[in-house]
Amino acid sequence: MNMIQAINSAHKVMMARDPDVVVFGEDIGYFGGVFRATEGLQREFGSSRVFDSPISEGGIVATAVGMAAYGLKPVVEIQFADYIYPGYDQIVSEVAKIRYRTAGEWAMPMVIRSPYGGGIFGGQTHSQSPESLFTHIAGLKVVIPSTPHDAKGLLIAAIEDPDPVIFFEPKRIYNGPFDGHHDRPVTPWAKHPASEVPDGHYTVPLGKAAVVRKGEALTLLAYGTMVHVALAAVEEQGIDAEVIDLRTLVPLDIAAIEASVEKTGRCLVVQEAPRTSGFGAELAALVQERCFYHLESPVERVTGWDTPYPHSYEWAYFPGPKRMQKALEKVMSD
Amino acid sequence: MNMIQAINSAHKVMMARDPDVVVFGEDIGYFGGVFRATEGLQREFGSSRVFDSPISEGGIVATAVGMAAYGLKPVVEIQFADYIYPGYDQIVSEVAKIRYRTAGEWAMPMVIRSPYGGGIFGGQTHSQSPESLFTHIAGLKVVIPSTPHDAKGLLIAAIEDPDPVIFFEPKRIYNGPFDGHHDRPVTPWAKHPASEVPDGHYTVPLGKAAVVRKGEALTLLAYGTMVHVALAAVEEQGIDAEVIDLRTLVPLDIAAIEASVEKTGRCLVVQEAPRTSGFGAELAALVQERCFYHLESPVERVTGWDTPYPHSYEWAYFPGPKRMQKALEKVMSD
Amino acid sequence: MSDRDPSKLKPNRPKLALHVPEPPFRPGDTPDFSHLQIPAAGEAPRPDVTVAPADTHGLTTHLLRVLDEQHRAVGPWDPRLDPDTLKKMLRDMVTVRIFDDRMYRAQRQGKTSFYMKCTGEEAIAVAAAAALDREDMHFPTYRQQGLLVARGYPLTEMMCQIYSNKGDKLHGRQLPIMYSDKAHGFFSISGNLGTQFPQAVGWAMASAIKGDSRIAMGWIGDGATAEGDFHSAMTFAAVYNVPVVLAVVNNQWAISSFSGIAGAERATFAQRAVGYGIAGLRVDGNDALAVCAAVRWAAERARTNLGPTLIEFFTYRAEGHSTSDDPSGYRPTNESKAWPLGDPIERLKAHLIALGEWNEERQSAMADECDAIVRAAQKEAEKLGILPQQGKDDIGSMFEDVYADMPWHIAEQRDAALAESKGE
Amino acid sequence: MSDRDPSKLKPNRPKLALHVPEPPFRPGDTPDFSHLQIPAAGEAPRPDVTVAPADTHGLTTHLLRVLDEQHRAVGPWDPRLDPDTLKKMLRDMVTVRIFDDRMYRAQRQGKTSFYMKCTGEEAIAVAAAAALDREDMHFPTYRQQGLLVARGYPLTEMMCQIYSNKGDKLHGRQLPIMYSDKAHGFFSISGNLGTQFPQAVGWAMASAIKGDSRIAMGWIGDGATAEGDFHSAMTFAAVYNVPVVLAVVNNQWAISSFSGIAGAERATFAQRAVGYGIAGLRVDGNDALAVCAAVRWAAERARTNLGPTLIEFFTYRAEGHSTSDDPSGYRPTNESKAWPLGDPIERLKAHLIALGEWNEERQSAMADECDAIVRAAQKEAEKLGILPQQGKDDIGSMFEDVYADMPWHIAEQRDAALAESKGE
Numbered sequence A, B: 001m002n003m004i005q006a007i008n009s010a011h012k013v014m015m016a017r018d019p020d021v022v023v024f025g026e027d028i029g030y031f032g033g034v035f036r037a038t039e040g041l042q043r044e045f046g047s048s049r050v051f052d053s054p055i056s057e058g059g060i061v062a063t064a065v066g067m068a069a070y071g072l073k074p075v076v077e078i079q080f081a082d083y084i085y086p087g088y089d090q091i092v093s094e095v096a097k098i099r100y101r102t103a104g105e106w107a108m109p110m111v112i113r114s115p116y117g118g119g120i121f122g123g124q125t126h127s128q129s130p131e132s133l134f135t136h137i138a139g140l141k142v143v144i145p146s147t148p149h150d151a152k153g154l155l156i157a158a159i160e161d162p163d164p165v166i167f168f169e170p171k172r173i174y175n176g177p178f179d180g181h182h183d184r185p186v187t188p189w190a191k192h193p194a195s196e197v198p199d200g201h202y203t204v205p206l207g208k209a210a211v212v213r214k215g216e217a218l219t220l221l222a223y224g225t226m227v228h229v230a231l232a233a234v235e236e237q238g239i240d241a242e243v244i245d246l247r248t249l250v251p252l253d254i255a256a257i258e259a260s261v262e263k264t265g266r267c268l269v270v271q272e273a274p275r276t277s278g279f280g281a282e283l284a285a286l287v288q289e290r291c292f293y294h295l296e297s298p299v300e301r302v303t304g305w306d307t308p309y310p311h312s313y314e315w316a317y318f319p320g321p322k323r324m325q326k327a328l329e330k331v332m333s334d
Numbered sequence C, D: 001m002s003d004r005d006p007s008k009l010k011p012n013r014p015k016l017a018l019h020v021p022e023p024p025f026r027p028g029d030t031p032d033f034s035h036l037q038i039p040a041a042g043e044a045p046r047p048d049v050t051v052a053p054a055d056t057h058g059l060t061t062h063l064l065r066v067l068d069e070q071h072r073a074v075g076p077w078d079p080r081l082d083p084d085t086l087k088k089m090l091r092d093m094v095t096v097r098i099f100d101d102r103m104y105r106a107q108r109q110g111k112t113s114f115y116m117k118c119t120g121e122e123a124i125a126v127a128a129a130a131a132l133d134r135e136d137m138h139f140p141t142y143r144q145q146g147l148l149v150a151r152g153y154p155l156t157e158m159m160c161q162i163y164s165n166k167g168d169k170l171h172g173r174q175l176p177i178m179y180s181d182k183a184h185g186f187f188s189i190s191g192n193l194g195t196q197f198p199q200a201v202g203w204a205m206a207s208a209i210k211g212d213s214r215i216a217m218g219w220i221g222d223g224a225t226a227e228g229d230f231h232s233a234m235t236f237a238a239v240y241n242v243p244v245v246l247a248v249v250n251n252q253w254a255i256s257s258f259s260g261i262a263g264a265e266r267a268t269f270a271q272r273a274v275g276y277g278i279a280g281l282r283v284d285g286n287d288a289l290a291v292c293a294a295v296r297w298a299a300e301r302a303r304t305n306l307g308p309t310l311i312e313f314f315t316y317r318a319e320g321h322s323t324s325d326d327p328s329g330y331r332p333t334n335e336s337k338a339w340p341l342g343d344p345i346e347r348l349k350a351h352l353i354a355l356g357e358w359n360e361e362r363q364s365a366m367a368d369e370c371d372a373i374v375r376a377a378q379k380e381a382e383k384l385g386i387l388p389q390q391g392k393d394d395i396g397s398m399f400e401d402v403y404a405d406m407p408w409h410i411a412e413q414r415d416a417a418l419a420e421s422k423g424e
């Protein structure tokens, strides 16, 4: 399966198991979503459980809050992460805080899915990586898969989770992993072992990172598309890096990070988002706070730039192989 | 002057100097604002330039965008920073990006003022410190004053700035500095030298920090209310800290920070906001990236907790003297 | 700088001007509401619940009233409530007013941080509660304490919340009056205006998805209708024909801004309904019978899959916005006295008297009784503490319920906070 | 889990049900629009511009049309345009269509990443441009390329933007078709739906604050009216009586969602106006004369301080949403052919012919001429590059204009990016 099919499958599994799961969002009903993640759901589960919504991200989240208060489990799609902001108030002020402010009387089990990230020539409003705007909000979990297998398992875990989950899907790798070499042909998922996705129900637990490459020389923390870019860069440079795919940003798998950095003594964090106040800042802060005396060089960050995502400069913006290489050298040489 | 009077004065000075300055927001007209920051403006400058707005933070920002596109300089008030989220889309997608996406054809000179922070028993919706949700957004400047003198000078500089400025006002210190000892009587500004505020026009430049206490033992980075809490803690503990009041978070005065940390070799960053992905994370990341080989201990963070701001636990939440003390000890002892 | 040189204005063109609405009276003025068009009670026609939304236009500009000048219930909207129901409503309204007075005073005495009264608006929540089923769900604002009182939520529970004390089921986490109670069908009040309005629509959508029979009622203030959430609620309610009653409590003020700043100079709030293809009603909010009748009608529409109704309750915020507000800074102090729609408690009392079911003695005995109950509840609540004593014990509880299970980072912070509180 | 056991449903209560709107036709169905009520041209009354907004109710449910079946301009809304104006409008519309076809093809040829046509909707932007002053300001969506063409913005400039090439004044930063041109009164198009609508209101407020005479026109699609920004625009426009013309282009589709998902089953988009106390008109968007007349009327209201007008242009999106969309997945492929309001170009052409001012030969000569001009512009633009060649030179420019002055952190990033691009 590719990542879209895996996400589609997670929906199907959970809609079949749990009659309280409802799915809605812009264009997700009859048409099956602009990326086709919800294809076939309306036909299979009916239009009371799978339906198109008005173009109102605020309304989507707000009605999901009401549904969750009733006892349903809404799984909603925001068409692009760049369009999540009209729903930001409901997410920050309501979704994230209702369990707390009601001392658990009301919970907000829901999943807000959204394709995010660049690499598809989408310009500044189809490329953003706004994850750190959610990791700052207590009460939200933030999940970002990097393979079809994880996407399905994490999405099922997210739907089953009692708390609200922001589920960002790296759209650049919907159809195949991406090593950052944009000028090379696209590899489909079929050739990747993580495209082996069981048909039925399974979960990949939230809050657990995956060590996707064992190594001794440095620890590389990444998520989403950047996992693949990082892995490729490490192989190309022949550095024995330990690459950790965080998978869940909140709650973070700090134990996995600490264990690795204590072993390697060096750390590189990677994000596609603009640098300042990105999630990489939190990672760098945490690593130096908790592993300072193991560190042989500063924690470096590979990031997008502090500009909007520029259409034709996609590859000068995207943190690709060259930026990775330079940072790897820096972390290793310092 | 107290801080409210200083802010009021900045408005008056700029409205008198620049006929393109217009001021609007909820309750800011006849009544002069719930904190009285705009008192007397409507009487003096007329209701075409100073007026109440509907309760629509999205509409306030959006119409300000249109006015800035016309050539005016809107200075708008969001009644509490906790209520800025309905305007978040217009701020992130529009205000921050219009200069860039039009290659400078249209600029967005505007100031979005908002009282922020806790310490007033305002509960979870009158206490938030959302600054890091704005520092991540390229195209915005983020300013937070800590004294009447700076508040006026920075606000005038912000109004004169060609770019949009998010201007967060620490409401806890509107009427007097606050050392974090909530059980002691409130000191009014009158006793503080920075309450000497010239009547006329002057600016405190954006992007320049102030070293508010010279010291050798460690560098303490703070802004807003926390500057005063930090200063008091340092004095109480008799630590020779260098305390830097950042004043502008974006663009940051990195030179001042580097110079200090290179000298002291230790650094503590302080924010009232929840810990994870707060602006302190960016500060810690930057300091360890740029001053790693000068650091004798990890950069520590003193922060609010990763919970909503709890009403009756105000002082268990607020990063007060005890939390400061413990962190100071940690930074010094490590 | 403005990109236009004023000398370039086309001379033959009128100068544009910004209209900034001003309330009719400001401090120092003598309020005079004689310009208000108040239709006679009983005048409004009562269409069948199957009415086409567009055909409610007349009702959105009218003012639906049941109680006439002689305190009789007249016209097709008379809900024909039995005397016991009327008496319960009256008692609930009196209780709310006494409760408000006591808690306002408690705030002034430093026992808590904040309070908000609903003086003059008691009929709205109380009569709405009488009109809906006990199982229907409310998404209220901070001015619908009457719902809780009418549904029998214990006053002590309310007070414990206000004091953030040991009896507070919300563990001191919320500002006073931000109640929440699932068992009484009262959704957690949000400090963020407007958010609850589309949430009510979502809850009712869920009920419809499940083939349930419970409906929801969403509440919003006149000022807050300007928020985008109002539009989300109306749009989703119209699109999916949602079984929801949407109420705008137009008390004419939003802190210091009069309703003209929310658009009331141009149209009534009820009129918005028709623009979305939603049925609308405009109701005298100080007439408990009219309120009850209107909500019943809307509920019947919702329950029979006829869709949503927007009701504007026209009333007047008789006191300050909250304990943080002093209205003498922006409106004449005697404006509330000049307000012509009267006091909802007095009007309902007079109706019961006119029915021969009530008299002044019974009223004052009842008021005394309510007062005693409120005082007793307060005493009970204060035994569990007042705000200034809180925030020291059970600091660990502050870290619970951020998530169902506490993640490591919050557990670490809890430990740090506990150590801090113990001076470690 | 749902907190309700279905067995607890009240048995005497009807089961609630969610209504999910479905378009009349899906792939495989035979589209048949005979249910559409299309009023005859000339039927709509033309009230004086001083009309009370509520009195425009009839016009918000009607469909204002000027061109009749015999291609004559009839009724009180006939704008009485002179033949040269008509010919210019026709030519602009033809240019837009040819431009769209060329650029769509360019995208398919891999010369750029994205394109959006406005096929079938050309009359709307072109006639609106004819109705307003050159100095009035538009806040458009991505489907108002006709404004730029009508105002004489160079086609090459548009194409350079589409190619993100060296001639692109936006320096390759924006997705194709996200034009911006101050000199032509065309505000920067946003990818975030709806945002421009209240911005137009803000611009017009500024004009009113300054006592200027220029007005603004805001544009939005049917689908995007569901965004909170629509409500902000309407609320602020009503409250301050703002000199703005607000246009909803109802082309009946929002990507794959038909207009019912935005509320069109319950009310017209024009009806929303009256709910806010704003004047409203509903106009045949494929009738260039009706469009022009309606915008003129609204502009006159705005310019004489009579306030805002909301106009719904009823039309049909004849092609896919964008180059990323294939509408055969959600609607019948021949639906656009069945659409009864015709092609706006054909209709205007027929009108000019009926006037004796035009004929088929002139039309095809003009089309050839326009085609040659578009091709020449394309050749010119392509000299400056196509997208696949971009993004390598002048990488430093990517860091400009984030702020007026480049702060240190962006300068550092620029240096790093430059070094990266040079392989350093």
Ligand SMILES: Cc1ncc(C[n+]2csc(CCOP(=O)(O)OP(=O)(O)O)c2C)c(N)n1
Binding pocket: B026, B055, B079, B083, B086, C141, C143, C191, C192, C193, C220, C221, C222, C223, C224, C225, C249, C251, C253, C254, C255, C317, C321
């Ligand atoms: C999103 C948001 N913006 C602003 C506020 C501040 N605020 C609290 S109450 C209020 C006035 C509300 O007026 P209205 O909706 O008429 O309700 P009323 O108080 O009259 O019952 C304002 C502006 C808020 N709580 N939330």
Ligand SMILES: Cc1ncc(C[n+]2csc(CCOP(=O)(O)OP(=O)(O)O)c2C)c(N)n1
Binding pocket: A026, A055, A079, A083, A086, D141, D143, D191, D192, D193, D220, D221, D222, D223, D224, D225, D249, D251, D253, D254, D255, D317, D321
């Ligand atoms: C805030 C936001 N949400 C979603 C989108 C994705 N999107 C782009 S166009 C579109 C459909 C818009 O339909 P409509 O408003 O009817 O305009 P039309 O394309 O028909 O001209 C959608 C959902 C977006 N661009 N912005």
Ligand SMILES: [Mg+2]
Binding pocket: C221, C222, C223, C249, C250, C251, C252, C253, C254, C255, C317
């Ligand atoms: Mg009000």
Ligand SMILES: [Mg+2]
Binding pocket: D221, D222, D223, D249, D250, D251, D252, D253, D254, D255, D317
């Ligand atoms: Mg459309």
